[in-house]
Structures are given as C-alpha cells and as structure tokens.
Amino acid sequence: MFPKGTKRKFSDSGDEPAAGGEDVNQPSSVAVRMLSSYSLQRQSLLDMSLIKLQLCHMLVEPNLCRSVLIANTVRQIQEEMTQDGTWQIMTQALSAANAAAQCSADRLVATEVLCRQTEATQGEQVLKPFPAVGSEGCPAEEEEEVVVEEEGEGGVTMSTVSPQAPTSYLPGTFGMDPCWEEENGEDEEEDEDSEECGSGSEEGDSDRLVGDSRTAEQVFGTFEIKNPAPSPDPALEELFSDVDASYYDLDTVLTGMQSAPKMGPYDLLESLSSHGPSTLSSSTSCRSDLNELDHIMEIIVGS
Amino acid sequence: MAGAGGGGNDVQWCFSQVKGAIDDDVAEADIISTVEFNHSGELLATGDKGGRVVIFQQELESKNQPQCRGEYNVYSTFQSHEPEFDYLKSLEIEEKINKIRWLPQKNAAQFLLSTNDKTIKLWKISERDKRPEGYNLKEEDGRYRDPTTVTTLRVPVFHPMDLMVEASPRRVFANAHTYHINSISVNSDCETYLSADDLRINLWNLEITDRSFNIVDIKPANMEELTEVITAAEFHPNQCNTFVYSSSKGTIRLCDMRASALCDQHSKLFEEPEDPSNRSFFSEIISSISDVKFSHSGRYMMTRDYLTVKIWDLNMESRPVETYQVHEYLRSKLCSLYENDCIFDKFECCWNGNDSVVMTGSYNNFFRMFDRGYRQDVTLEASRESSKPRSVLKPRKVCTGGKRKKDEISVDSLDFNKKILHTAWHPQDNIIAVATTNNLYIFQDRLTSIQ
Numbered sequence: 130m131f132p133k134g135t136k137r138k139f140s141d142s143g144d145e146p147a148a149g150g151e152d153v154n155q156p157s158s159v160a161v162r163m164l165s166s167y168s169l170q171r172q173s174l175l176d177m178s179l180i181k182l183q184l185c186h187m188l189v190e191p192n193l194c195r196s197v198l199i200a201n202t203v204r205q206i207q208e209e210m211t212q213d214g215t216w217q218i219m220t221q222a223l224s225a226a227n228a229a230a231q232c233s234a235d236r237l238v239a240t241e242v243l244c245r246q247t248e249a250t251q252g253e254q255v256l257k258p259f260p261a262v263g264s265e266g267c268p269a270e271e272e273e274e275v276v277v278e279e280e281g282e283g284g285v286t287m288s289t290v291s292p293q294a295p296t297s298y299l300p301g302t303f304g305m306d307p308c309w310e311e312e313n314g315e316d317e318e319e320d321e322d323s324e325e326c327g328s329g330s331e332e333g334d335s336d337r338l339v340g341d342s343r344t345a346e347q348v349f350g351t352f353e354i355k356n357p358a359p360s361p362d363p364a365l366e367e368l369f370s371d372v373d374a375s376y377y378d379l380d381t382v383l384t385g386m387q388s389a390p391k392m393g394p395y396d397l398l399e400s401l402s403s404h405g406p407s408t409l410s411s412s413t414s415c416r417s418d419l420n421e422l423d424h425i426m427e428i429i430v431g432s
Numbered sequence: 433m434a435g436a437g438g439g440g441n442d443v444q445w446c447f448s449q450v451k452g453a454i455d456d457d458v459a460e461a462d463i464i465s466t467v468e469f470n471h472s473g474e475l476l477a478t479g480d481k482g483g484r485v486v487i488f489q490q491e492l493e494s495k496n497q498p499q500c501r502g503e504y505n506v507y508s509t510f511q512s513h514e515p516e517f518d519y520l521k522s523l524e525i526e527e528k529i530n531k532i533r534w535l536p537q538k539n540a541a542q543f544l545l546s547t548n549d550k551t552i553k554l555w556k557i558s559e560r561d562k563r564p565e566g567y568n569l570k571e572e573d574g575r576y577r578d579p580t581t582v583t584t585l586r587v588p589v590f591h592p593m594d595l596m597v598e599a600s601p602r603r604v605f606a607n608a609h610t611y612h613i614n615s616i617s618v619n620s621d622c623e624t625y626l627s628a629d630d631l632r633i634n635l636w637n638l639e640i641t642d643r644s645f646n647i648v649d650i651k652p653a654n655m656e657e658l659t660e661v662i663t664a665a666e667f668h669p670n671q672c673n674t675f676v677y678s679s680s681k682g683t684i685r686l687c688d689m690r691a692s693a694l695c696d697q698h699s700k701l702f703e704e705p706e707d708p709s710n711r712s713f714f715s716e717i718i719s720s721i722s723d724v725k726f727s728h729s730g731r732y733m734m735t736r737d738y739l740t741v742k743i744w745d746l747n748m749e750s751r752p753v754e755t756y757q758v759h760e761y762l763r764s765k766l767c768s769l770y771e772n773d774c775i776f777d778k779f780e781c782c783w784n785g786n787d788s789v790v791m792t793g794s795y796n797n798f799f800r801m802f803d804r805g806y807r808q809d810v811t812l813e814a815s816r817e818s819s820k821p822r823s824v825l826k827p828r829k830v831c832t833g834g835k836r837k838k839d840e841i842s843v844d845s846l847d848f849n850k851k852i853l854h855t856a857w858h859p860q861d862n863i864i865a866v867a868t869t870n871n872l873y874i875f876q877d878r879l880t881s882i883q
Contacts, residue, residue: 174767177771195776197680198717202717205716
C-alpha cells in the first residue's frame with residue numbers, strides 16, 4: 130500500500146521483550162514494554178524526520194512548509210525526550226564519544242546534518258562559515274544548536290531545549306567523529322571522509338564546523354542572498370562532492386545508541402563499527418583523520 | 433440513489449467527459465496542478481507541471497438535447513511559464529503552474545493570471561474571426577509590394593476567417609517573491625490582486641509590474657525561529673479591503689487593509705482549540721491548512737486541512753461552525769502517511785454556486801461532497817471504469833474495519849498515488865471538474881426533474 134519508507138525496526142524490536150520475558154511482575158513489565166515500545170516508536174519517528182530533512186532534491190528549491198513542519202515535529206520529540214530524561218542520556222553518551230575522538234564537543238555541537246546539494250551550492254554555502262572558523266581560531270558558539278540541514282539550501286536550526294546539553298543530536302555529531310565515516314567504509318576518498326565529518330549519516334557534503342546563527346541564516350537564508358557568494362573553488366567542490374550515505378547506516382548507528390544508552394565512549398565507537406572494520410584501528414584512524422581535517426581547514430581558510 | 437447536491441433534489445452525478453491521455457504512463461509534465469472555472473463558467477482552465485495552460489470552452493447548448501449542457505472542448509493552449517534557473521542559488525525554478533485565477537470579464541477578451549513559484553503573468557485570451565484583406569502596400573502574404581506597381585487605392589475590408597484564439601502575455605510580475613508563491617487572488621475592485629508565498633503577501637496593481645506592496649510579512653528576524661508559514665490567501669469576494677491567509681499551524685487570519693499599510697496585525701484570528709484526546713506528534717502537521725476559500729456570499733469561509741473540511745462564520749473566531757470528516761479512517765495511518773510523505777499533500781476545496789455544497793478530493797481518485805443543508809455526504813470516484821457517457825456515478829464507501837461489505841474498499845487497498853488535489857465547481861450549474869493525476873474529469877448532474 131505505501132511505497133517506500135524506512136524500515137520499522139524499532140517497532141519490531143519493541144515486541145521482543147514480550148516474547149522472552151518472565152512475567153514476575155506482570156503489571157510493571159507490561160507497562161515497561163509499552164513504555165519502551167512508545168519510546169522506540171518515538172525514536173523511529175525522530176530518525177525518520179531527520180532523514181526527511183536531509184533528503185533534498187538536487188535541483189529544485191525545497192518546500193519550506195514541509196521542512197518547517199518536519200522541523201517542528203523533531204523539536205516536539207526532542208522536547209518530550211528532554212522532559213523524560215532520554216535526551217540527556219543520549220547527549221551525554223555522545224559527548225563522551227566526542228571527547229574520546231578529541232573533538233571539542235562543545236564547539237562541534239553545531240551538528241549540521243547536511244543534505245545533498247549541487248556542487249555549486251555547496252561551494253557557496255560552505256565558504257561562508259569557514260572564514261569564521263579561521264578568524265576565531267575555534268568557531269565561536271553561542272549555544273548548542275542542532276542544525277538540521279534541509280534540502281538544497283541549508284537547514285533548520287533548532288536550539289535544543291536544554292542549552293546545557295553538550296552535544297546535539299546524533300547524525301551530525303557522529304559525523305564529527307571521523308572514525309564513523311571510515312568504519313562504514315562508505316567513502317574511499319580520505320579527504321572527503323574527514324571533511325565529511327559534518328555529514329555524519331546521510332549525504333555527507335561539506336563539513337561545517339561552525340554552529341553559530343549565521344549558519345542558520347544561510348540555511349533558510351539561501352532564499353535571500355545577503356552576501357553574494359564568491360565563485361566556488363573547484364578544489365573545494367571536489368572536496369565536498371557527494372558522499373553516498375545510506376539509511377541503513379543511520380539506522381544501525383542509532384540502533385546501537387538506543388540499545389545501550391549508557392555505554393562509555395569506546396563502547397560507542399565499537400558499536401558504530403559493528404558493521405565495519407575492526408575497532409582496534411578506530412582510535413588511530415581518528416587521529417590521522419583529525420590531522421587531515423586540520424589540513425583541510427587550512428586550505429579552506431586560505432592560510 | 434440519493435446523492436449530495438445543491439437545491440433539494442437528489443442530485444445524481446453523471447460522467448460527462450474526460451480530458452487527457454488515456455494510458456497509464458503519466459508524463460511528469462502532464463500532471464495537472466490547478467483547475468479553475470471563469471466567472472461565467474463558460475471557460476475552464478487547467479495548468480500543468482509543464483507550465484502549460486489549457487482552456488476549455490463550453491459549447492452552446494445543443495438543440496438536440498436541450499437538457500444536456502454543452503460539452504467542454506479545447507479553446508486555447510499556451511505555454512505560460514518556462515523553466516528557469518536561479519544562478520545565484522544554483523537552483524531550478526519550476527515551471528509548474530501553481531494557480532490560475534480569472535479576471536472578471538470587461539470586454540470581448542478574457543484575462544487570467546497564472547503563476548509558478550516565482551512569477552505571475554497576466555494573459556489575454558482573445559478571439560479573432562475576421563481578417564483584413566486588401567492592403568495597398570502589402571501583398572496578402574505580407575510581402576511589401578513594389579510601390580511602382582501601386583496604381584489604385586482601395587480600402588481594406590474585413591473578411592471572415594476561421595476562429596483563431598490567441599493568448600498573449602500582457603504583464604509579467606516578477607522578482608517580488610523570495611519564497612514559493614502558493615496563492616493569487618484577484619480583488620473585487622478588479623484593479624488589484626494579491627500574491628502570497630510562504631512568508632510574505634504582496635499587493636499588486638494589475639497595470640503596474642515593477643512595484644508591489646508588501647502587506648504581510650511573517651519572516652522572523654532570525655530564521656532559526658521560523659515555525660509557521662503562510663499556506664494560502666484570498667481576498668474577500670465583496671469587501672475589497674479584506675483578505676484572509678491561513679498558516680501551517682491551522683490558524684486563519686483576517687486582515688483589513690484599511691487598518692495599516694502592513695497587515696501583520698490581524699483583525700481576526702480564527703483558530704479551533706486542539707482536541708487533547710487526539711493529540712499526537714502529527715497533530716500540527718494535519719492541522720496545517722492547505723486551502724482557504726470564501727463562500728460566494730462572503731459570509732463564510734472554508735478551510736481544508738489533512739483530514740477535515742471546516743466552515744467558519746466570519747463573525748465567530750473561536751471555532752468553525754461546521755466540520756466535515758473527509759477521510760477520518762486515515763487517522764490511524766498517520767505514521768505511514770508521514771513516512772511516504774502523503775501527509776504533506778495539499779488538497780483544495782470548493783463551494784458550489786449557492787454555497788450549499790462543498791467538495792474536496794481524497795485518495796484512490798475519490799472525491800467527497802458535503803451538503804451543508806441536508807447534512808449528507810457522498811464519496812464518488814473519478815475513474816476510467818465509470819466513464820461511460822452519462823453513466824451515473826455510484827457512491828463509494830471505504831470500509832474502516834470489521835467485515836468488508838461487497839463494493840466497499842478497505843483502507844489498505846487505497847491507492848495513495850491516485851490523489852485528487854484539485855477540484856472546481858461551475859459558478860452557477862451543477863458541473864464539476866475533477867483533476868486526477870493527469871486527467872480532467874467533468875461531471876454533470878442528471879436533471880432528474882426533466883422528463
């Protein structure tokens with residue numbers, strides 16, 4: 130009946146406890162099951178929404194109404210998850226993971242789940258945030274922001290409800306971890322991998338390390354050209370050409386997250402690499418990727 | 433078989449015509465994106481995704497069958513908009529016609545406004561059925577005669593010719609919208625019109641193309657704070673100072689242009705309090721209004737959101753006076769509909785000529801009519817199967833659970849790719865135009881009172 134759609138793994142896995150559990154405490158186990166089923170479904174909805182915001186049409190400007198509605202839905206879910214504490218658990222685990230990867234978690238919070246863009250647009254848009262990075266040394270960051278990039282021109286920036294949350298939501302943060310890209314073996318091109326930090330899950334495009342509000346301006350602001358974009362640097366375009374990301378990877382990553390929310394940083398990396406090459410190489414490749422990242426940053430900043 | 437209809441008679445809807453390709457292979461450019469009758473109902477315009485406008489004209493009633501209203505035949509076809517490329521943003525601008533609105537007829541020619549995402553055009557459609565012949569300086573084929581061969585003078589004379597319908601662009605209203613235009617509406621003063629995009633509404637004079645007034649601007653200073661967009665806008669049919677616009681949060685704002693130049697402050701805010709028992713993560717999405725239409729009388733307005741049609745009395749802001757369920761059986765499927773993006777489909781709605789019946793589309797090529805007076809509703813289908821000339825449409829029913837009766841269709845069998853987003857009702861008669869993906873169906877009522 131319904132064409133396409135993400136796999137509904139979470140709903141299915143929500144039924145498993147029902148099959149195997151001993152019902153020592155019947156009422157509470159039922160309640161727990163229901164609750165976990167609800168939260169899994171909620172998680173699934175959140176994932177779906179983020180994917181939707183990422184998928185963008187290559188050539189045509191996206192539908193702003195649709196993007197706003199999806200972004201509002203994501204915000205709603207985040208608010209609810211914050212209220213029942215799920216959000217904090219996840220963000221703590223993420224920040225731990227980030228710390229392990231030697232990324233400054235606070236700064237790299239501006240997770241931009243970047244969507245597939247035409248190369249020209251990428252070039253334009255990417256160029257704007259980077260100078261900020263270069264000039265300030267580290268990107269200044271006002272508050273944690275989840276920037277979810279949407280189709281074609283940017284993303285919706287939503288401030289997380291709890292500004293103390295050290296990291297913002299997943300995909301971008303994962304993207305910040307270069308190991309993840311590597312382990313998924315999605316992309317053989319080294320440069321793009323490191324740069325694709327920001328891409329995290331889906332279409333990795335450019336890596337935007339700046340999480341300030343200017344990014345959001347560009348996001349919706351591609352609609353209005355305030356600063357005429359400089360002509361795209363062909364080297365940069367090549368750098369930020371599409372990385373083919375897959376639904377599956379996002380799902381597996383998030384599945385990993387969901388099942389063990391309290392794991393430590395290296396556990397997290399392990400789970401990420403569960404469908405990729407061995408974990409041992411992950412830390413070292415992290416570091417080499419970071420060096421590459423620095424190198425690329427230099428190019429972009431033009432120093 | 434009773435059906436919903438205007439007047440008090442049982443109206444039976446009959447198939448009249450279908451326009452468009454028969455085969456199932458739908459070319460993207462042929463997808464119909466808007467349907468609109470003109471003010472007399474004699475002309476019916478459609479716009480498609482390929483930027484074309486096709487206008488059908490109703491034949492004068494034939495003498496053989498005086499009860500049967502004339503058929504609609506192609507009158508004019510023209511390419512209204514072409515695809516463009518925005519070089520600054522490296523994005524295409526679709527040529528898809530979002531809306532067509534007719535101007536009231538002032539002289540022999542017809543005028544309509546057509547718009548894509550960024551540009552509105554005023555088209556003049558005129559007939560030519562006479563041709564001047566007998567020029568002194570030119571031959572019949574247009575070549576200039578050698579002046580030395582001109583020995584006599586004559587007055588050119590008009591001779592009849594085959595009817596030719598010409599469409600020419602008279603005005604192009606461009607570069608006024610940063611976001612995608614979703615609505616245009618001609619004012620009752622016939623001098624101005626509004627165009628609305630996601631965040632702004634502009635007021636134009638039909639004669640002036642290089643300037644427009646911005647009358648509503650809901651763009652936040654910080655785009656991070658954007659949570660609501662404009663989804664539709666329309667001028668009041670009688671009061672030239674009043675217009676309404678709807679939002680993605682299910683609100684309608686009525687504005688009075690006399691109050692201030694920038695109508696960011698609404699005069700009235702129509703919003704129904706949320707039903708807490710129906711609350712879900714999808715509540716906001718399904719409350720987003722996809723269409724708003726004033727009644728012909730100007731006393732009421734109708735809004736369409738994902739699951740319902742609501743009628744509002746302009747004098748009461750707190751809640752609608754009538755709510756009609758279009759396809760409530762989809763409420764339990766919202767997650768799947770969100771997954772496949774159907775939840776974002778924008779259905780339109782329309783009034784009949786005397787505001788007694790409203791109509792809107794649904795999935796599986798179903799469309800629904802609600803008779804406000806008789807509190808009846810009916811579901812009909814636009815399909816090739818029921819396309820025998822003058823065959824009466826059989827009411828359809830969706831089975832929501834339990835045993836499926838014969839002739840009912842279960843929710844899971846509905847084809848969500850066959851959606852009827854655009855419908856139009858003749859301003860006076862019971863003739864309706866229903867657009868499926870790439871076909872236009874015309875249905876008429878069978879006048880049961882005639883023997």
